[in-house]
Amino acid sequence: MNSDKDAPLTPEQLRAARQLLGWSRIRLSARIGASHATAIARYEDGKGQSRYLDLAIVRAVLEAAGVIFFEANREGPGVRLRTPPD
Numbered sequence: 001m002n003s004d005k006d007a008p009l010t011p012e013q014l015r016a017a018r019q020l021l022g023w024s025r026i027r028l029s030a031r032i033g034a035s036h037a038t039a040i041a042r043y044e045d046g047k048g049q050s051r052y053l054d055l056a057i058v059r060a061v062l063e064a065a066g067v068i069f070f071e072a073n074r075e076g077p078g079v080r081l082r083t084p085p086d
Contacts, residue, residue: 009055009069015044016079017067031061 018028025044029036032054039050040058049055059069066082 009059010077011044011046013069013077013079014040014055014058014062017062017069020067020079020081021062021065023065028058028061031065032057 018025023031025037025040028040034052036050036053039053043049043053043055063069068080068082070078070080
């Protein structure tokens with residue numbers, strides 16, 4: 001079984017993670033250091049992954065911003081925000 005870090009980032013998880021953070025596709029593309037808003041839109045819309053979009057980098061940026069990804073369970077894969085420290 002894959003660890004959560006090895007699990008693929010689904011289009012639904014990517015869209016949900018952005019929404020949790022309140023980030024647009026343009027803001028995420030700026031955070032990953034390139035102009036990839038179109039590639040992000042393509043992936044989120046289920047049209048496949050562009051060779052220019054590195055999902056490992058996308059995931060790392062979102063995780064650094066506080067997103068936690070988890071593998072599929074009976075209800076599918078998901079995302080949530082890390083609980084802020086007290």
